[in-house]
Amino acid sequence: MIPRHQRILFVLLLVASLAMGAVLWLLRQHAHQRLLAGLDSAPTSAPAVAPAEQATLLMANDSDGSILTQLHSLPLPADPGALARAVLGKLLDLYATPDAAHPVPGGASSVLQVFLLPAPEITGAVPAAGIPISTKSRTVVILPRQFRANPPAAPLQGAPQAGPLLAVVNLSGSFAANHPSGIETEMLTVLSICGTLRANLPRVTQVRFLVDGQQRATLAGHADLTRTYLTGDAVPSNEAHP
Amino acid sequence: MRWIKYSWLALVLAPLAAQSTLAQPAPPAPQTRFVVVLDAAHGGDDTGGRLAHGQLEKSFTLALSVRLRSLLAARGIPVVTTRDSDAAVDPVKRAEIANRAQAQACLSLHTSESGSGIYLFVSSLAPAAPARFPAWKTAQAAAVMRSLKLAGVINSALLHAGMSVTLSRTSLPAMDSMTCPAVTVEITPEQNHETAAGLDDKDYQARVAAALAAALLEWRTDTGRTEARP
Numbered sequence: 001m002i003p004r005h006q007r008i009l010f011v012l013l014l015v016a017s018l019a020m021g022a023v024l025w026l027l028r029q030h031a032h033q034r035l036l037a038g039l040d041s042a043p044t045s046a047p048a049v050a051p052a053e054q055a056t057l058l059m060a061n062d063s064d065g066s067i068l069t070q071l072h073s074l075p076l077p078a079d080p081g082a083l084a085r086a087v088l089g090k091l092l093d094l095y096a097t098p099d100a101a102h103p104v105p106g107g108a109s110s111v112l113q114v115f116l117l118p119a120p121e122i123t124g125a126v127p128a129a130g131i132p133i134s135t136k137s138r139t140v141v142i143l144p145r146q147f148r149a150n151p152p153a154a155p156l157q158g159a160p161q162a163g164p165l166l167a168v169v170n171l172s173g174s175f176a177a178n179h180p181s182g183i184e185t186e187m188l189t190v191l192s193i194c195g196t197l198r199a200n201l202p203r204v205t206q207v208r209f210l211v212d213g214q215q216r217a218t219l220a221g222h223a224d225l226t227r228t229y230l231t232g233d234a235v236p237s238n239e240a241h242p
Numbered sequence: 243m244r245w246i247k248y249s250w251l252a253l254v255l256a257p258l259a260a261q262s263t264l265a266q267p268a269p270p271a272p273q274t275r276f277v278v279v280l281d282a283a284h285g286g287d288d289t290g291g292r293l294a295h296g297q298l299e300k301s302f303t304l305a306l307s308v309r310l311r312s313l314l315a316a317r318g319i320p321v322v323t324t325r326d327s328d329a330a331v332d333p334v335k336r337a338e339i340a341n342r343a344q345a346q347a348c349l350s351l352h353t354s355e356s357g358s359g360i361y362l363f364v365s366s367l368a369p370a371a372p373a374r375f376p377a378w379k380t381a382q383a384a385a386v387m388r389s390l391k392l393a394g395v396i397n398s399a400l401l402h403a404g405m406s407v408t409l410s411r412t413s414l415p416a417m418d419s420m421t422c423p424a425v426t427v428e429i430t431p432e433q434n435h436e437t438a439a440g441l442d443d444k445d446y447q448a449r450v451a452a453a454l455a456a457a458l459l460e461w462r463t464d465t466g467r468t469e470a471r472p
Contacts, residue, residue, distance in 0.1 A: 180291070180354070180356045181290060181354060181356075182352070182428060183352055183412060183428050184410070185357065221299070222352070
């Protein structure tokens with residue numbers, strides 16, 4: 001038999017619990033109302049869908065070792081980092097098609113991120129001043145610096161506002177693992193990426209590569225990924241000097 | 243005075259000393275031995291690319307290195323190799339071996355299923371004057387002009403053997419640290435309709451090795467002519 005005073009106490013505690021629960025629910029409702037009152041939920045701007053624009057892609061060709069300029073229409077975001085990722089994604093999508101002249105599996109998802117940073121000054125040895133030696137119609141010609149005429153720099157949002165930029169391209173590990181092995185094919189991939197960045201973001205003068213966020217010695221056993229590439233080194237055949 | 247006392251001795255000994263100096267023959271000029279370094283790419287855990295017929299790049303380059311060494315040895319050309327077995331050799335060690343050999347030609351051998359014919363790569367470093375202590379990563383800069391000449395000789399030999407050749411320039415860590423005239427050779431399947439051949443074609447392999455040996459023989463003659471010039 002439960003004593004009477006304990007029953008009264010139990011009922012009082014139960015009533016108090018229910019009352020506190022009700023108060024909490026009311027307070028939550030009030031807070032929610034206050035939050036909604038402070039927000040203007042009217043649709044004042046349209047969803048951000050980038051319009052399709054012309055992007056310049058530097059497409060490699062394994063059969064003659066050429067890199068040719070191609071224009072493609074695709075939505076280009078305003079943010080330069082996203083823009084760089086979009087154009088490189090398109091480039092790698094084209095390389096992943098079955099009839100690609102430079103077949104590389106992976107596609108757009110192989111470009112994880114592109115970071116744009118102020119470019120450091122490069123000291124020490126410079127690449128060769130162009131000595132185009134060729135028995136075929138080679139297209140990747142390293143030109144002397146005085147011949148490199150970069151287009152005027154355009155203002156970029158979300159990136160340092162002045163000066164040359166270093167693009168850090170973070171590739172996926174599966175892209176590197178499945179890339180065909182060979183000096184020529186790996187260099188064509190690297191140079192077409194550098195050239196595409198230069199064509200669409202003229203302020204990008206240097207490019208470095210990461211794989212899954214880490215530095216990697218080579219792309220697929222040959223192309224050195226520890227060095228900084230100069231975008232001026234990748235000149236398409238239709239722009240190369242004779 | 244003491245110096246007058248011994249001056250007669252100096253007068254007597256001086257002509258004798260001069261005579262003995264004249265009698266000694268001049269030290270012979272150091273003879274440069276023509277040595278070739280063959281660098282079979284990859285090895286050990288670094289397998290390189292996988293070729294269409296299942297062979298690995300490291301095995302192909304080693305087999306080509308052995309074949310080429312035999313051809314050169316038969317012509318009396320001493321050869322130093324960076325590896326003779328399936329061992330991993332890092333780029334620094336490869337360059338060390340080449341530089342220690344003081345070779346007149348260094349060939350790095352690669353292969354790939356991508357592309358067509360033979361690709362010859364010379365370092366993309368800008369030519370520089372020889373320095374007493376060159377920087378390790380750009381040591382090839384002083385030899386780039388000779389490397390270009392060597393590539394020209396190899397190009398001629400390969401074209402003469404009916405192969406398609408593409409010359410290019412690139413940056414490879416081992417090659418950029420070599421002080422010898424250095425060329426990287428990448429062998430890919432011959433796509434030309436008349437002379438089409440896969441990497442597993444023994445005749446194609448033999449023709450490539452023979453052409454490279456002929457080129458190095460020609461290079462030795464050229465080098466000898468240059469050194470003989472006053």
